[in-house]
Amino acid sequence: MPGKILIVDDEVHIRMLLEQTLEELEEDFGVEILSAQNGEEGLALIKSQKPDVVFLDIMMPKLNGYEVCQRVKDDADIIDIGIVLLTAKGQEVDRRQGLELGASRYMTKPFDPDEVLKVAKELLRLTP
Numbered sequence: 001m002p003g004k005i006l007i008v009d010d011e012v013h014i015r016m017l018l019e020q021t022l023e024e025l026e027e028d029f030g031v032e033i034l035s036a037q038n039g040e041e042g043l044a045l046i047k048s049q050k051p052d053v054v055f056l057d058i059m060m061p062k063l064n065g066y067e068v069c070q071r072v073k074d075d076a077d078i079i080d081i082g083i084v085l086l087t088a089k090g091q092e093v094d095r096r097q098g099l100e101l102g103a104s105r106y107m108t109k110p111f112d113p114d115e116v117l118k119v120a121k122e123l124l125r126l127t128p
Helices: 012-029 039-049 065-073 092-100 113-124
Strands: 004-008 032-036 053-056 082-087 105-108
Touching: 004 012, 004 039, 012 032, 012 113, 032 039, 039 053, 039 065, 053 065, 053 113, 065 082, 065 092, 082 092, 082 113, 092 105, 105 113
Parallel strands: 004 032, 004 053, 053 082, 082 105
Antiparallel strands: none
16 A cells, blocks of 8 residues: 655755655555645645655754654654654764654655655555
């Protein structure tokens, strides 16, 4: 059963890079790829579309990634969504905070496209 991936990042070129990285899943597995440009829009899409995986930037306007992650993990209807924090904030304290909030993974920018694809496949259970 194909899944849905949501990309939430306020930088358009990062969203486009992630979409290009993940389009292989769209073509090979029928995964639907959605995107949002800020935390507020991202949270609305999470609630309405219920994606399986969210690639979530931390530093964004309206709601930051930590706030979005916290709200997802506090909502029983969407608590099972896999959240990958993808951010320039590479300090250990930032990583720990993200994982404590319930993120499935914490990845730093610049990201390795192969690693993003691997994580998406794992979270969508598309790998044997």
